[in-house]
Amino acid sequence: MEDMKTRCIMIKRKRYFLLISIIIVSIFSLWFIILDFSRFISLDYSYDIPPxxxxxxxxxxLAAIICWSVGRDGIDPKDSRRMKAAxxxxxxxxxxxxxxxxxIGIGMFALCQTLLIIRNSTGLRYKWVKAGFKQKRKLFIPCLIIITSAIIPFLYDYLFKPDNIFLIVYIYGIILSISLWTGHACSILGLLPKVNSRMAASGVTCFFCCDVLVGLDAVLEAGLPWLLANSFIWIFYIPALVLLALSCYRYN
Known part of the structure; x- marks a missing residue:
């Protein structure tokens, strides 16, 4: 009885911790969004306005701390370890x-996405066999798009240009696309509990949008299109991290 009471107290404290963390993240996010979009008023093309x-x-x-604090409240120990490593x-x-x-930065994020792929595709083979036609159709078309996108650069001989950064970005793009697909497969096929799978799918979707904007940020010259892409990067990035961090908690 005493152990149960202690456990209930710990769960309540964890909920307060998560709530306070999310509130702080929300306040800070609103703050930096206002700062970022204030650059449109003066057409300030600097990368960041302090702070x-x-x-x-x-x-x-804070998102990392939310994930690392999962403790006994995770879906299972293996899932928690994978998310902490990510x-x-x-x-x-x-x-x-x-x-x-x-x-190196792209390489680190590629390893992160690889762990997310492994995590979000757990049980995929079994669930795929049991899935209905509509579920398979929802996943087959995006899979075909990913394969086509991976083949196109070979057809245009892009990979043989002496640009190592392009090759790294190309490989990362494939990994990111697979991560997006497995995230949605996780939700559609129910590879994780319902709440967790939705958070995982939403998280990888935000991550994908963020990285597309990062790519635009890298290739665009200073101007309104660049400023727009740059201002939206973190609007997707922070929700991606928070959703993925929260997706490793047990919500029953």
Whole structure:
């Protein structure tokens, strides 16, 4: 009885911790969004307005802490370990980008996405066999698009250009697309509990949108299109991290 009472107290504290963390993330997000979009008023093409960069990194750290604090409240120990490792690579990727090591940063995020693929596709083969025609159709068309997108660069001989960054980005793009597909497969086929699978699917979708915007940010010249892409990156990135962090908790 005493153990049960202690457990209930711990669960209540964990809920308060999650609620407070989400409130802080929301306040900081609103703050840096206002700062980012204020650049449209003066047409300021600087990358960040202080303290926008600091607020963004604090939110990344808070999302990681939410994941790492799962403890006994996770879906299962293996799932918790995978998600904790994924957030380690996210933090390492952020650190690499901050010191200008783009290739290493992309590599860290590729490892993160690989772990998300493994995590979100657990039980996929069994569920696929049992799935109905409508479920398979929803997943088959996106899968075909991913395969086509992977083949096109070979047809145009892009991969043989002496640009290592392009090759790294190309490989990361394939991994990211597979991660998006497995995230939605997780939700459609019910590979995780309902709430968790929806969070996972929403998280990888936001991650995908964020990385597409990062790509646009890298290739666009300073101007309104660049400013728009740059301002929306973190609007997708922070929700992606928070949703993925929360997806490893048990909600029964």
């Amino acid at each position: 926008s960069a600091v607020l963004k990194r604090i939110n990344v750290a 957030f380690v690579f996210i933090i390492l990727g952020e650190a690499a980008f901050n010191i200008g090591e783009r290739a």
